Amino acid sequence: MGIRVDALKCTGCMACEMACGYHRDDAFALLSSCIVAYRTREKKDYFGVILKEEESLVIARPEGVEVRKIGAAGESGGDSSAKPMLLRESCDLCSGMDAGPMCVRFCPVDAIILE
Numbered sequence: 660m661g662i663r664v665d666a667l668k669c670t671g672c673m674a675c676e677m678a679c680g681y682h683r684d685d686a687f688a689l690l691s692s693c694i695v696a697y698r699t700r701e702k703k704d705y706f707g708v709i710l711k712e713e714e715s716l717v718i719a720r721p722e723g724v725e726v727r728k729i730g731a732a733g734e735s736g737g738d739s740s741a742k743p744m745l746l747r748e749s750c751d752l753c754s755g756m757d758a759g760p761m762c763v764r765f766c767p768v769d770a771i772i773l774e
């Protein structure tokens with residue numbers, strides 16, 4: 660079981676990032692989130708998310724999903740935000756949350772599903 664993201668639906672609202680930070684810290688602590696909104700300055704309306712899993716970074720962009728094994732050559736995880744993704748905790752599917760995965764629950768466009 661895991662999280663799957665359809666970046667073509669994503670609007671870059673960051674609700675998943677805030678919800679995940681809340682799961683981690685009981686506050687809207689973006690730097691604690693293991694899912695972050697992804698965008699580029701170069702392209703208009705180009706959104707997606709990066710998810711840190713135990714052994715990989717999942718980068719969901721409009722053109723598709725890329726999975727990078729953590730520890731692979733050249734992987735820094737440092738281009739997504741101020742705090743590198745690799746320093747963050749891995750997704751635990753919101754273990755202990757009665758409501759289930761918070762990012763799935765709060766994504767307003769159902770771009771994240773649990774499968």
Ligand code: SF4
Nearest residue numbers: 679750752753760762
């Ligand atoms: S399932 Fe929970 S821990 Fe995993 S990315 Fe979503 S909010 Fe974060």
Ligand code: SF4
Nearest residue numbers: 669670672673675766
């Ligand atoms: S909550 Fe949904 S729409 Fe908003 S950034 Fe996350 S995946 Fe994209």
